[in-house]
Amino acid sequence: MDAVTPNGSPTYVLASRAARPAPTIVNVRGEAIGAGACVLIAGPCAVESRDQLFRTAQLVSRCGGRFLRGGAFKPRSSPYSFQGLKEEGLKLLDAVRREFDLRIVTEVRDVETLPAVAEVADVLQVGARNMQNYPLLEAIGDMRRPVLLKRGAGATITELLMSAEYMLARGNEQIILCERGIRTFETLTRHTFDVSAIPMIRHLSHLPIAADPSHGVGIDWAVPPLAKAAVAAGADAVMVEVHPDPANALSDGQQALDFEAFERLARELRQLQTRSAE
Amino acid sequence: MDAVTPNGSPTYVLASRAARPAPTIVNVRGEAIGAGACVLIAGPCAVESRDQLFRTAQLVSRCGGRFLRGGAFKPRSSPYSFQGLKEEGLKLLDAVRREFDLRIVTEVRDVETLPAVAEVADVLQVGARNMQNYPLLEAIGDMRRPVLLKRGAGATITELLMSAEYMLARGNEQIILCERGIRTFETLTRHTFDVSAIPMIRHLSHLPIAADPSHGVGIDWAVPPLAKAAVAAGADAVMVEVHPDPANALSDGQQALDFEAFERLARELRQLQTRSAE
């Protein structure tokens, strides 16, 4: 296998199906991602308070969820937006993880804070803005920790796979890719959720592929149909934002489901799942 | 209701949910589109021969399909590509429609040939390149025939609804909208199939919304997962291309399903449907 295409463009080798025909199954403290069933990852965009986090964790757990998402370090387009509770947020994530049987998915935004985040995170999330932050990818590549790598809003599927290659080349094979919407001319939605990335990545790579319709579309009522579309298209995981009080969320409230909408969606996804397994 | 938004942009009125809260059900010779169940529309990209058309129609019919698609007039980017059998193709569509209990969906590309196409078409298809061909929309708006209006590859959802408004303003309410992929920077897929257009249009408009994953992605093996995604997202109809011999198709063969793949997909869509109805 060669690291360039016939026309000379660089490409990925270790991330390709050719390198490993069988699907990679990522093991997150006993829970598998990539083994056939679609896994639900849910939680608030940002950790805001003990009460907010614990109430959400309780809901996710009650609905059968095994994975809690929540950001302690939040990269934001504006320096004046809420940037997360940082170390305080990590402590809350550690506490909630001990209280409930939940695996924590949380974002790491730089090499400096990687050790602190890695103490709490069961899955290290690399955000869309950092998809091509190679020093960060290399540092995570040197670890043996599961990572969820989000596609950049301006990145091609091939570039996403080449960013995964940075980590694979360092020996970390516990990689979950994640589609979360790309930049297009359509303005009614926040991004355009590229559902076709799901079958494309399943075809091209052995790595599991997750979907984040909440960031993909950016509108709460549009999240459930897109979450179901992602499952139907073959996603290995679906990540959705849920908040006890979306209207007062400190970050991205307009795309968070309230508890009632989340319960309904969790039930519908379970049904869709069961049926696909029949 | 006003034909401009608060910031002064033109908008649609008759196509909006506000104008008609209940969903529009399009009646195509006794078959409903928009009534809840997702309808399958299938057939070749272009009508090529009697044998090709009749064999495909037989398959579609046997799989429970009620709608046959197939182009007699084919707008093509290059003047040297096959442009369809034209009048000859219409005759074959008329023959196949009499032989099988199928409703014909076929493209009309200009006002001149509209009367001839309308003699055969149960649903007049307006292609993506003609979405803003207003004289054509006005002529169809003056008829009382079902029409399937495809979103242009460079058109916003709002512009699609404004093109529907051209026909609604003339009195034709039998309009099915159709998402078929938009132009983005991603090059692995032919277009980017914008699955979020489905929930957006259901929210904004009373008109039924169809999905054409074949043109949306342009790769045969990616069509089934996207067709299922469209159904899961709430599409009122799914249109797929099927051909007895895709490798030798005169138009868009790389995106056509062969008979075996089509039968499998038709079965899977039926299951997905039944279950959603439980």
Added chain:
Amino acid sequence: MDAVTPNGSPTYVLASRAARPAPTIVNVRGEAIGAGACVLIAGPCAVESRDQLFRTAQLVSRCGGRFLRGGAFKPRSSPYSFQGLKEEGLKLLDAVRREFDLRIVTEVRDVETLPAVAEVADVLQVGARNMQNYPLLEAIGDMRRPVLLKRGAGATITELLMSAEYMLARGNEQIILCERGIRTFETLTRHTFDVSAIPMIRHLSHLPIAADPSHGVGIDWAVPPLAKAAVAAGADAVMVEVHPDPANALSDGQQALDFEAFERLARELRQLQTRSAE
């Protein structure tokens, strides 16, 4: 020369540099486009009244312009927007053309009205929405009248050349191509004016290339710098919108220059021109 690329995609033949190494010079009643100097085409978006048209024509003529643009038939996204004065507008264009020594550039939107428009138009303009209206291209291809073919907002440069090919294949070689902005994710500007289309088309084709920064950016104060950029990049013609009273224009007023701004721009473009010729 072959009508497909090595990988099987359709392409253009007659529009390519290979088919004709020397640049095509379009002769519009004695005025050349494509002969080296950059030509200025100016006027209102839509013909609105005798007074508006004649005052603008007088200004354009006084500034040394030889070409007046102005739409009588206006394709608009909304059916409720002003659609042009139609036949009445053609009459005014005919009158202004007799009064001043100006060549008329005006849009033709369908085959039906082509004969009437062709009686007045020195250059038939095919708008962006009609770039792939093949019956219209074929009808114009059968004429021997100069045509200005605008790039669709969702069309590639290759597709623009293939649309020109439709007319070349019918024998009409008097084609001016026109870049007028493409659809991208940037929202501050109306479209993204693709200035690189100018050197690309000069490299790939013998046909002259014009630029329409007014539609490209959609904001009056941004038009002059982009018009100068187009000239510096090698455009054969620049088309700008000017209106005696932009704030009360019936169509696209926010992108029209007022008379003072137009005079300044015409002077600057003349200077830039003279100097490039030194």
Added chain:
Amino acid sequence: MDAVTPNGSPTYVLASRAARPAPTIVNVRGEAIGAGACVLIAGPCAVESRDQLFRTAQLVSRCGGRFLRGGAFKPRSSPYSFQGLKEEGLKLLDAVRREFDLRIVTEVRDVETLPAVAEVADVLQVGARNMQNYPLLEAIGDMRRPVLLKRGAGATITELLMSAEYMLARGNEQIILCERGIRTFETLTRHTFDVSAIPMIRHLSHLPIAADPSHGVGIDWAVPPLAKAAVAAGADAVMVEVHPDPANALSDGQQALDFEAFERLARELRQLQTRSAE
């Protein structure tokens, strides 16, 4: 001034014209950027060897250039591509800077190597992939060193200004913004060079705006017309890649000018400049 727009989106304050009506002039060891004349920045994509760097520096200097660009740390999409000479490259840049009267523009890719890069760089370049690497922006914001901030390929103009705001909020006002092409559906060019970003940024902000047509279009022969377009549109600096042997460059050779083409372009830009100043 408020950090949110009327509709609630975050925005920039310090980067806006309202905050400072007069243009910011960035002083790079006695050479001004933003003072009216357009500055030429040239050099190889990557520093490859002493010979390559010194020969290029000599050329740039001879052509009247005051700024030499060249990467020692090269973020690349593939882990297998040449990643730069790193510390070795910095030493060569330091040597060339002493030999010729040139200011060095070189990329910094992370906080770890910032101190080493800052010892050599007269202008710290933040690459497109790092435009939203906020820890890096904050670290540079705490310095008082000129910085050239490139627009991300998937970033809006507003987001570019918000990334500048991260540095302005920390006190670093020596910021040059840089347009280098955005991701669009056009495939003939590497990116779409958004020339309209130049007048838009001049209108919205007091910060100087540079243009990088080499990365913008990715094709050597298209660079000169786009460089001229950028000057005509009002750019405060133009950055182009030049290499003694483009065919054997280790990085992005297809977009580098050879020495002859560079000399011609430098001469043409000087003429364009002189004339605009007349």
